[in-house]
Amino acid sequence: xxxxxxxxxxxxxxxxxxxxxxxxxxxxxxxxxxxxxxxxxxxxxxxxxxxxxxxxxxxxxxxxxxxxxxxxxxxxxxxxxxxxxxxxxxxxxxxxxxxxxxxxxxxxxxxxxxxxxxxxxxxx
Numbered sequence: 001x002x003x004x005x006x007x008x009x010x011x012x013x014x015x016x017x018x019x020x021x022x023x024x025x026x027x028x029x030x031x032x033x034x035x036x037x038x039x040x041x042x043x044x045x046x047x048x049x050x051x052x053x054x055x056x057x058x059x060x061x062x063x064x065x066x067x068x069x070x071x072x073x074x075x076x077x078x079x080x081x082x083x084x085x086x087x088x089x090x091x092x093x094x095x096x097x098x099x100x101x102x103x104x105x106x107x108x109x110x111x112x113x114x115x116x117x118x119x120x121x122x123x124x
Contacts, residue, residue: 004029010037021096039070047114054117071115073108080105090116 004010004017004024010031012018017028018037029035044060045068062068073090077098080091090108098104108116 002028004031004037006031010035012037040067045069045114047117056114056118068118069113069115071106071108071112073106073112073116074110076105076107077102078105078107079103080107 002016004015006015006029010018010024010029015024015037017024022028023039024031024035024037029038031038044058046057046059048055048057071092077100078086079102080086080093081103088107088109090112092106092108094104094106096104
C-alpha cells in the first residue's frame with residue numbers, strides 16, 4: 001500500500017487515500033491521530049449480556065454524528081436480498097459496488113467486532 005503523501009493534515013476531499021476510497025492508517029499515512037481521513041472509535045464501549053442477548057453500551061456521552069466504530073465482518077458479493085435463508089440480522093448492504101459492478105455486503109454473523117451487537121433499543 002502506498003503512503004498518501006499529504007504534507008499537511010489529510011482532508012477527505014484532497015487526500016489521495018480518501019479519493020481512492022481508502023481510509024488512512026499507520027501503514028499508509030504519517031499524520032497520525034490528527035489525520036482527517038482516519039477512522040476513530042469511541043472509547044468506553046462495553047459489551048454486556050442483557051435480557052435479549054448481547055448489547056453494547058457506553059459510559060460516556062457520544063456527540064451526534066460521531067463515528068462510533070467501523071462495522072466489520074466478511075465482505076462478500078453474495079446477494080442476500082435474493083437469499084432470505086442465509087440472511088441474518090448481522091448482514092448489511094453497502095452503497096459501494098465491486099469492480100464487477102456487483103452489490104457488496106458485510107456479513108458479521110460469525111466474524112466481526114463489537115459493532116455487530118449494537119442496536120437502537122434502550123431496554124436490553
